[in-house]
Structures are given as structure tokens and as C-alpha cells.
Amino acid sequence: MTVTDAARESVTSGLEQDKKDGHLSVSHLNPPPSYDLADHPVPTGREEIWRFTPLKRLRGILDGEASDASLTWDTTLPDGVTLSTISQAEAREIGELAPNDRPSALAAELSGGARLIDVPAEAEITEPIFIRLHGESVDDLVWSQLVLRVGKFAKATVVLMHTGSARYSATTSVLVGDGATVNVVSLQDWDDDAVHLGRDSILVGRDAEVKHTAITFGGDVVRLNANVEYAAPGGSAELLGLYFADEGQHLEHRLFADHNQPKTKSNVLYKGALQGEKAHTVWIGNVLIRKVAEGIETYEENRNLVLTDGCQADSVPNLEIETGEIEGAGHASATARFDDEQLFYLRSRGVSEKEARRLVLHGFFNDLIRKVGVPSLEEQLTATVEDELARNVLRAGQ
Amino acid sequence: MSTLEIKDLQVSVSTDDGPKEILKGVTLTIKDNETHAIMGPNGSGKSTLAYSIAGHPKYDITGGTVTLDGEDVLAMSVDERARAGLFLAMQYPVEVPGVSVANFLRTAKTAIDGEAPKLRTWVKDVNAAMGQLNLDPTFSQRNVNEGFSGGEKKRHEIAQLELLNPKVAILDETDSGLDIDALKIVSEGVNRYREQEGKGVLLITHYTRILRYIEPDFVHVFVDGKIADQGGPELAEALEANGYDRYIKANAAPA
Ligand SMILES: Nc1ncnc2c1ncn2[C@@H]1O[C@H](COP(=O)(O)OP(=O)(O)OP(=O)(O)O)[C@@H](O)[C@H]1O
Numbered sequence: 121m122t123v124t125d126a127a128r129e130s131v132t133s134g135l136e137q138d139k140k141d142g143h144l145s146v147s148h149l150n151p152p153p154s155y156d157l158a159d160h161p162v163p164t165g166r167e168e169i170w171r172f173t174p175l176k177r178l179r180g181i182l183d184g185e186a187s188d189a190s191l192t193w194d195t196t197l198p199d200g201v202t203l204s205t206i207s208q209a210e211a212r213e214i215g216e217l218a219p220n221d222r223p224s225a226l227a228a229e230l231s232g233g234a235r236l237i238d239v240p241a242e243a244e245i246t247e248p249i250f251i252r253l254h255g256e257s258v259d260d261l262v263w264s265q266l267v268l269r270v271g272k273f274a275k276a277t278v279v280l281m282h283t284g285s286a287r288y289s290a291t292t293s294v295l296v297g298d299g300a301t302v303n304v305v306s307l308q309d310w311d312d313d314a315v316h317l318g319r320d321s322i323l324v325g326r327d328a329e330v331k332h333t334a335i336t337f338g339g340d341v342v343r344l345n346a347n348v349e350y351a352a353p354g355g356s357a358e359l360l361g362l363y364f365a366d367e368g369q370h371l372e373h374r375l376f377a378d379h380n381q382p383k384t385k386s387n388v389l390y391k392g393a394l395q396g397e398k399a400h401t402v403w404i405g406n407v408l409i410r411k412v413a414e415g416i417e418t419y420e421e422n423r424n425l426v427l428t429d430g431c432q433a434d435s436v437p438n439l440e441i442e443t444g445e446i447e448g449a450g451h452a453s454a455t456a457r458f459d460d461e462q463l464f465y466l467r468s469r470g471v472s473e474k475e476a477r478r479l480v481l482h483g484f485f486n487d488l489i490r491k492v493g494v495p496s497l498e499e500q501l502t503a504t505v506e507d508e509l510a511r512n513v514l515r516a517g518q
Numbered sequence: 519m520s521t522l523e524i525k526d527l528q529v530s531v532s533t534d535d536g537p538k539e540i541l542k543g544v545t546l547t548i549k550d551n552e553t554h555a556i557m558g559p560n561g562s563g564k565s566t567l568a569y570s571i572a573g574h575p576k577y578d579i580t581g582g583t584v585t586l587d588g589e590d591v592l593a594m595s596v597d598e599r600a601r602a603g604l605f606l607a608m609q610y611p612v613e614v615p616g617v618s619v620a621n622f623l624r625t626a627k628t629a630i631d632g633e634a635p636k637l638r639t640w641v642k643d644v645n646a647a648m649g650q651l652n653l654d655p656t657f658s659q660r661n662v663n664e665g666f667s668g669g670e671k672k673r674h675e676i677a678q679l680e681l682l683n684p685k686v687a688i689l690d691e692t693d694s695g696l697d698i699d700a701l702k703i704v705s706e707g708v709n710r711y712r713e714q715e716g717k718g719v720l721l722i723t724h725y726t727r728i729l730r731y732i733e734p735d736f737v738h739v740f741v742d743g744k745i746a747d748q749g750g751p752e753l754a755e756a757l758e759a760n761g762y763d764r765y766i767k768a769n770a771a772p773a
């Protein structure tokens with residue numbers, strides 16, 4: 121068994137006071153945002169942010185070749201929502217969040233323009249905005265830049281679905297106006313050979329509420345960043361994730377909650393299951409509580425269920441605290457196998473071993489699926505999870 | 519008709535210092551319509567007997583046989599034993615996060631019967647069973663045993679007994695931790711079950727009070743992995759008065 125749980129904690133009080141932009145200190149865990157590619161050199165694999173990623177399997181994305189290939193877009197835009205194409209300069213002007221790693225910097229440089237989804241202020245969009253993205257082949261190198269802008273006091277749900285295959289690198293900014301309520305779900309249901317490097321950065325307005333969920337099943341290598349920062353006090357962010365890694369898959373989820381404003385909240389829950397030779401998952405939960413961020417609350421949790429030998433689940437929570445004046449900060453990380461007592465209890469009621477495993481796994485993911493909070497998606501998600509479980513648990517039961 | 523026959527059962531658990539023998543040859547037959555009580559001091563192996571019959575993987579069977587109506591129970595998997603008609607109400611029921619009681623009960627009933635229960639009557643049956651055990655209908659939507667109080671867990675076990683309706687029920691300290699009202703409610707549930715034709719009960723307890731509600735046909739005294747004495751209901755009263763001292767002393771004396 122090669123289950124390693126690289127859980128570790130680093131509570132650093134004296135951060136480097138690198139006052140590059142005059143006010144913000146810089147976390148050593150996350151490179152500062154920059155459009156300049158020189159600030160994001162080709163990684164060697166030894167960098168803190170790259171040390172878990174199998175660079176050789178990225179199929180040359182990081183070389184940064186120009187390409188005008190794109191995924192096919194199929195959207196459902198409820199009334200009041202607009203989709204337009206803007207230039208890279210315009211994307212910066214409206215305040216997209218600058219890239220903070222090489223793939224997102226390359227995407228911003230090479231996308232040829234950004235897509236803008238606009239939800240006007242005070243609009244209450246009850247139906248989800250669906251964006252179905254499909255790639256034809258892993259030979260296609262696709263750079264993508266997306267801005268989701270939700271105006272003040274608006275309410276909206278955005279569901280991004282990724283299917284098919286590509287070498288896909290995307291930088292996405294979610295700009296959430298004051299008092300708005302936004303729910304973003306990103307589903308990665310790629311074919312086996314896809315490579316997906318994604319960065320979602322969220323700017324939370326005053327008293328706004330944001331939920332962001334990453335659900336990852338498919339792809340050869342998927343490496344996603346979900347970053348949160350706050351434009352003003354009072355915002356809250358819930359970052360959720362669900363992943364299931366099969367044989368050979370590398371699924372990496374990196375979170376960064378940057379508490380740069382007082383009275384802000386972040387709540388992180390990621391759950392994953394792994395099965396099969398060389399299934400590898402990585403979860404990095406970085407939380408930075410800056411000096412100004414008094415009265416904040418943060419909690420992060422990652423749970424992994426390892427179903428067979430030969431898998432590896434890395435789970436690294438990091439909490440950096442610059443102020444003692446906080447409401448609460450905590451984290452939990454656990455990697456476990458099936459609980460024999462649970463299986464015994466179910467089986468002692470006549471339930472077959474296979475069915476018992478399925479039930480326990482279903483239970484493991486169930487609370488998370490309920491939290492996603494998109495009723496029209498819940499059924500489909502449950503079905504997708506059930507499918508995945510049926511296929512995999514069946515194989516495990518042999 | 520149902521006969522559970524345990525013959526010379528020997529069981530050990532593996533410890534850091536190698537295998538440790540816990541059951542040292544238990545022989546016991548539960549026939550149709552019989553209720554057997556097992557009483558014995560802490561650590562004497564009562565739960566080990568119950569778990570071994572149910573097939574818990576922690577216990578290694580090193581000798582003896584267990585048959586249900588002539589079928590070799592020890593050759594069956596845990597779930598096969600349940601489907602063959604064995605039921606164990608556990609001393610410490612297990613929490614299963616994220617799995618609702620309703621889902622669990624339906625899955626178990628489907629497994630035991632080999633077909634899904636008829637939806638309309640099933641929902642009624644579940645509500646009735648829960649109601650009779652004084653568990654309110656919201657329990658169906660809660661996760662299995664999660665956050666249940668000790669007494670609620672035990673009542674939930676007996677609700678399962680009634681719904682799954684096995685041939686032989688093993689109740690491991692179902693009375694422990696129950697207040698007097700709950701004890702009555704649980705006893706009534708067990709009595710409804712055993713009033714049916716051909717059901718067997720093996721009831722493990724420390725207290726005679728439950729035996730006043732569920733009257734046993736036989737009482738066995740369990741000491742150090744063996745049955746040290748047996749008799750009728752009067753034996754339970756004698757144990758209550760005198761404790762296990764004389765059995766423990768007899769057992770400690772060189773053989
Ligand atoms: N893994 C183990 N290692 C060592 N000893 C064990 C192990 N598991 C069980 N035992 C021992 O086996 C013995 C029998 O335990 P069992 O739970 O069957 O007792 P019991 O009669 O049900 O007790 P109680 O009345 O307290 O419920 C105990 O002494 C217990 O400590």
C-alpha cells in the first residue's frame with residue numbers, strides 16, 4: 121500500500137513583508153499575480169506549487185505554443201443573461217483577476233479574447249446558466265479566458281460542464297458584486313486522455329455570498345485552482361469539491377482563500393475517492409489571514425476514501441495567520457479506507473458486499489452533493505456518481 | 519421451522535501477542551419457538567458468540583460448527599447468513615454517514631426478500647414499525663444511527679428485527695441503556711416477533727428485568743468462553759441474587 125497523506129500544517133506568523141504593490145504582503149505559498157510571463161517561468165517540478173504535478177504528462181501545454189483551437193460552446197442563457205466576446209484589454213479593464221501561475225498567464229496571453237457572461241445588477245436569475253464545453257481531441261491545444269460578472273444584489277447559478285478531450289488551459293474570473301449571491305459549479309467529465317489546467321479566481325463583493333464547486337471524474341491530468349479574495353468586508357465563500365480518481369488519473373485541486381478583508385468567511389469541503397493502480401489525487405488548501413482581516417472565520421476540510429491498493433492521496437492544508445483577532449480558523453484532513461464496521465453492519469442486514477460498498481460511498485459523497493445546491497443538477501450529479509460507483513465498485517468487488 | 523445449532527464452537531481473535539482464545543467450546547441449540555437467555559460477566563465472550571454467528575471478520579473460528587436448519591452457517595458470507603434468516607441486534611450499532619434509514623431499510627429488505635418491497639405497503643410498514651418503537655417518522659430521513667441516542671439505536675435495531683423478520687434473532691444487550699419505558703417498548707417488539715410461529719431468540723443480557731418482559735425458556739450462564747450452567751427462568755433470579763462468584767471460582771479451580 122502506498123497511501124501517503126502528506127498532511128502538514130504551517131502556521132506562519134511572520135510573512136515576508138514584500139510590499140510590491142504598496143499594501144499587500146505576499147504569501148510564500150502562492151506566487152503574486154502577474155500578466156508577465158517572465159514572472160511565471162517554465163517549472164522544473166521542484167517549485168512549491170508544482171511539486172505534486174506530473175509535468176511530463178501535461179503534453180507540452182506549459183511550452184505556451186500559440187493555438188486558435190477552441191472547445192465547442194453550447195449555452196443555456198436564461199433571460200437577462202448576456203454572453204459576449206471582449207478583448208484581453210477589456211477583460212483587464214473590467215477587473216478580471218490577474219493570472220497567478222504559468223498556465224493561467226499563458227491562457228490570458230494566448231486566448232485571443234475573453235468571453236464575458238454578464239448578469240446585471242439586481243437580476244434574480246432562477247434557472248442555472250449552463251455552459252457546455254466539448255473538446256474533440258487531445259491534439260487540440262485550447263487557451264481560454266472567461267469572465268463571469270454578477271452585478272450588485274444579483275442572484276445567479278452558473279454550471280460549466282467539460283466533456284470530450286483537449287489540452288485545455290483556462291483562466292476564469294468570477295466577479296461578484298456587493299450583496300450578490302452566486303453559485304458556480306464546474307464539472308470535469310472529460311475522456312480518459314484530456315489534460316485540463318484551470319484557474320478560477322473569485323472576487324467577493326461586500327456582504328456577497330459565493331459558492332464554488334469543482335466536480336472531477338474524467339481526464340488524464342486535471343489540475344484546478346480555486347482562489348478567493350474579497351473586495352470588501354462581509355463576504356463569504358464556500359468552496360466545495362468532489363473527485364473520483366481511477367487507475368492512472370492525476371486529479372489535483374488547489375484552493376486559496378485569501379482573507380484580505382475583515383469579517384470575511386471561507387468554508388472549504390473537498391471529498392474524494394481513489395481506486396486503481398496509480399490513481400493520484402492532490403488537495404492543497406491554502407488559507408491566508410492577513411493582518412487587516414480581523415474577525416474572519418475559516419474552516420477547511422478534505423476527506424479521502426482509498427478503495428484499493430496502489431493509490432495515493434496527498435492532502436495538504438496550510439494556514440498562515442498574520443492576525444490573532446479572528447473568530448475562528450480550523451482544518452481537518454483525513455484519508456481512510458472503507459470502514460469494516462460499517463460494511464459489516466450493512467452486510468449483517470443481508471446487503472451484499474458490493475451493494476454495501478456502494479451504499480457507504482454514496483453516503484460519503486451524499487452530504488456534499490446536497491450542498492451543491494443546484495436542484496436541477498442534483499439528480500444528474502447523483503446519477504453520475506452512481507454510474508462511477510457502479511463501474512468502479514463493481515471492479516473493486518472482483 | 520428453524521433450528522440454530524451451535525456445537526463446540528471455538529473462536530479466537532488475533533492480538534499483537536498472537537491469537538487469543540475467547541470461546542472455548544460452546545454448545546447450544548435453539549429450536550422452534552424457543553427463547554434462550556445468556557447471562558455472564560463482562561468479557562466472558564457473549565458478544566464474541568453473537569458476532570461469530572453473524573460472521574464478523576474480526577473473529578477466527580478455530581473449531582466447532584454452527585448450522586441453521588442443517589445449513590452450514592460458518593461457510594456463508596456475512597450477508598448470506600442474514601439472507602438465510604439470522605439477525606443480530608448489536609450491542610453497539612454502527613453509524614453509517616450519508617445513508618438514510620429509509621434507504622438502508624429498503625436496501626436491506628430488498629436483499630433479504632430477493633425483490634423490492636411493494637412501495638405503498640412498505641412505507642406503511644416502515645412507519646408502523648418506527649411508530650411502535652416510539653421513533654418518530656423523521657428518523658427515516660436521518661442517517662443510519664448517526665446522532666441517535668443510545669436508546670434510539672437499540673429501538674432502531676428492534677424496528678429492523680420486525681421489518682426484516684428473520685428466523686432466529688440474536689439480541690446482544692438490547693436492554694442496556696434503556697429507560698423503563700423504552701425497555702417495555704423494546705420488549706413488546708421482541709414479543710410481537712416471537713409470537714409468530716417458528717421463531718427463535720437468543721437474548722444476551724446482564725439484567726433479569728428484561729426477562730420479566732421477555733420470558734425465556736432457558737437460561738445459560740456464560741463464564742470464560744463457555745457455558746458454565748443452564749436451567750429455566752429461575753436460574754436468572756438466582757444469578758440476580760448471588761452473582762457469578764461461584765461460577766468464576768469453580769472455573770478458576772484447577773481442572
Ligand atoms: N482484539 C482483541 N484483543 C484482545 N482481546 C480481545 C480482543 N477483542 C476482544 N477481546 C477480549 O475478548 C473477551 C470477550 O469479549 P466480549 O466482547 O465477547 O465480552 P462480553 O461477554 O460481550 O462482555 P460485555 O458484557 O462487557 O459486553 C474480552 O476479554 C475482550 O477483552
Ligand SMILES: [Mg+2]
Binds near residue numbers: 564565566
Ligand atoms: Mg458484549
